[in-house]
Amino acid sequence: xxxxxxxxxxxxxxxxxxxxxxxxxxxxxxxxxxxxxxxxxxxxxxxxxxxxxxxxxxxxxxxxxxxxxxxxxxxxxxxxxxxxxxxxxxxxxxxxxxxxxxxxxxxxxxxxxxxxxxxxxxxxxxxxxxxxxxxxxxxxxxxxxxxxxxxxxxxxxxxxxxxxxxxxxxxxxxxxxxxxxxxxxxxxxxxxxxxxxxxxxxxxxxxxxxxxxxxxxxxxxxxxxxxxxxxxxxxxxxxxxxxxxxxxxxxxxxxxxxxxxxxxxxxxxxxxxxxxxxxxxxxxxxxxxxxxxxxxxxxxxxxxxxxxxxxxxxxxxxxxxxxxxxxxxxxxxxxxxxxxxxxxxxxxxxxxxxxxxxxxxxxxxxxxxxxxxxxxxxxxxxxx
Numbered sequence: 001x002x003x004x005x006x007x008x009x010x011x012x013x014x015x016x017x018x019x020x021x022x023x024x025x026x027x028x029x030x031x032x033x034x035x036x037x038x039x040x041x042x043x044x045x046x047x048x049x050x051x052x053x054x055x056x057x058x059x060x061x062x063x064x065x066x067x068x069x070x071x072x073x074x075x076x077x078x079x080x081x082x083x084x085x086x087x088x089x090x091x092x093x094x095x096x097x098x099x100x101x102x103x104x105x106x107x108x109x110x111x112x113x114x115x116x117x118x119x120x121x122x123x124x125x126x127x128x129x130x131x132x133x134x135x136x137x138x139x140x141x142x143x144x145x146x147x148x149x150x151x152x153x154x155x156x157x158x159x160x161x162x163x164x165x166x167x168x169x170x171x172x173x174x175x176x177x178x179x180x181x182x183x184x185x186x187x188x189x190x191x192x193x194x195x196x197x198x199x200x201x202x203x204x205x206x207x208x209x210x211x212x213x214x215x216x217x218x219x220x221x222x223x224x225x226x227x228x229x230x231x232x233x234x235x236x237x238x239x240x241x242x243x244x245x246x247x248x249x250x251x252x253x254x255x256x257x258x259x260x261x262x263x264x265x266x267x268x269x270x271x272x273x274x275x276x277x278x279x280x281x282x283x284x285x286x287x288x289x290x291x292x293x294x295x296x297x298x299x300x301x302x303x304x305x306x307x308x309x310x311x312x313x314x315x316x317x318x319x320x321x322x323x324x325x326x327x328x329x330x331x332x333x334x335x336x337x338x339x340x341x342x343x344x345x346x347x348x349x350x351x352x353x354x355x356x357x358x359x360x361x362x363x364x365x366x367x368x369x370x371x372x373x374x375x376x377x378x379x380x381x382x383x384x
Contacts, residue, residue, distance in 0.1 A: 004097060006077050008043040008053055012224070015267050019223045027052055037268045049077060063119045064155040065111045069104045076100040111154040119158055121165040123220050129162070130217075131226040136233035138258030143245045144204045145237040147213065153197040159186050162201060169212055174372035177315050177329050183208060207295070207313045207373040210241045216376050229261045235287065243293030243303060244286055253283050299371035314369040316349070321365055338363045 012020060014034060020041040024030050029048040033040050043053055054077070057070050076097045079086070083093050103110070130136075134149045151159060163184045170178050178184070186201050203209060214234055222230060236254055244250040256279055264273040275283070295301045299314035316328045318338070328334035331345040338345075338355055340363065348355045348367050355364035 004076075004080050004094075005044060006046065006049055006073070006080070008049065008073075009040055011038050011040045013037060013266065013268070014039045015225045022223060027056075046081065050081065061117070061120070063121070063125065063158050063161075064151065065108070065113065067113065067117065068111065069108065072100045072104050119161045121158075121161050123216070126162060126165065127217065127220045127222065131222065131224040134226070135262065136226070136229045137262060138233075138236050138254065139204070140255055140258065143240060143251065143254065145206065145209055145233060145240055146202060146204045147209070147233075148203075149201040150198055153188050153199045156186065156188070156199040159199055159201040166203075166213070169216055169376040170373075171375065171377060173315055173327070173370045174212070174374070176327050177313070177372050178208070180329055205313075205373070206237065206241050206311075207299075207301075209237050211373050212376040225265075228265060232257055232261050235283070239286065241293070242291035243301075244289065244291075246292050246303065249282075250286055250292075253279065253286055257283060297371060298369035299373075300369075312369075313373050314371050316345070316367055317370050318355075318367045319365045321362055327370075334367065 010020065010023065014037055017032075017039050020032055020039055023041055024032060027043075029045065029052055030041055030043040033042065043049060054074055057074075061067060062070055079093055079097055079100075083090060086093065129149060130147070133151060134147065137146055137148075138144070139146050149159060149162065163186060166184055167175060167178050183205050184201065184203050186199060188197060188199050191197055203213065214237060217230065236257055239245065239250065239254055245254050256275060260273045260275050263269060266272070292304055293301050293310070294304050298312075300309050300312045302309050316331065316334045318326045318328065318334060320326065326337065328337065331342050331349075335342045335345045338357075340355060340357055344355065345367065348364075349369055352366060352368070354362045355367060356362050
């Protein structure tokens with residue numbers, strides 16, 4: 001064998017040329033090559049790999065099992081770089097490098113990370129993952145604004161750490177509800193034979209999306225074409241929060257906006273879905289129109305025209321007669337704890353009177369609703 005070529009690549013759709021140029025200029029090395037719809041940033045100069053790339057990944061450790069590929073890459077690189085001074089037989093070195101290569105990337109079967117490996121989630125890491133493997137979209141079946149992240153199931157732990165990080169944006173009361181419900185769901189999905197199984201993190205609770213997630217993402221800087229999807233997603237989320245989908249015209253416009261996002265806006269799409277000026281004008285009118293849903297101070301969302309509650313985002317705070325306080329995420333769990341009916345809980349939440357059993361025994365001085373998902377907290381060391 002005459003030698004090896006060590007290559008690091010990032011490939012993106014050509015619409016993201018600016019972000020690859022930014023990476024190239026920031027690192028001060030590498031080259032860009034275009035092939036059809038894809039633009040690729042490549043580092044292959046040995047000196048650049050040794051003095052720029054490896055120190056970068058040593059300082060900022062990869063979170064996923066890609067870290068294992070990096071360790072193999074680094075080990076093989078220095079085997080090759082030091083081959084003449086190692087004292088080992090060159091053929092033996094070549095075989096070791098080939099063995100490492102055969103265990104990397106799509107050929108990898110061992111996904112066990114080192115015991116000392118730690119997963120660090122920051123705001124910029126989360127945003128980078130959203131821009132690369134995430135999606136902002138409208139689910140047309142139930143008219144929900146959704147955020148999703150996809151990774152191989154071997155990296156499910158990263159999604160769980162991201163869930164912990166996002167829950168860290170919540171205040172104490174919101175955390176009680178968010179951490180005990182499917183606010184941030186993670187599900188495994190079966191794939192076709194021969195493909196690696198994937199796991200999907202998804203968020204769709206509209207109060208959380210509008211009041212917590214979007215304000216937090218607004219503090220970060222997008223760099224890819226995903227930003228345009230995010231801007232449309234923000235509009236869709238606000239329209240849903242305000243109930244603008246309740247009219248047939250409002251629903252139609254929201255769906256049109258959703259249909260124009262993601263792959264439908266790519267420059268290479270032969271049939272891009274572009275909103276015409278008339279639709280844009282109608283959307284602006286819809287945005288400026290009065291909300292059709294009112295959210296009260298207790299976190300209950302009500303259709304204004306019907307006086308009908310359609311969702312609630314609150315927890316129940318119970319003041320016991322001994323002075324202690326308990327929290328519950330539903331009227332049913334609160335009723336079970338106090339040994340009263342669910343109707344009793346609803347009545348006392350509305351009138352603020354002490355909670356009594358059938359026998360007239362007071363079991364709680366007062367119970368009240370605490371609105372949640374109202375504002376976010378920037379976590380310490382969030383890496384903004």
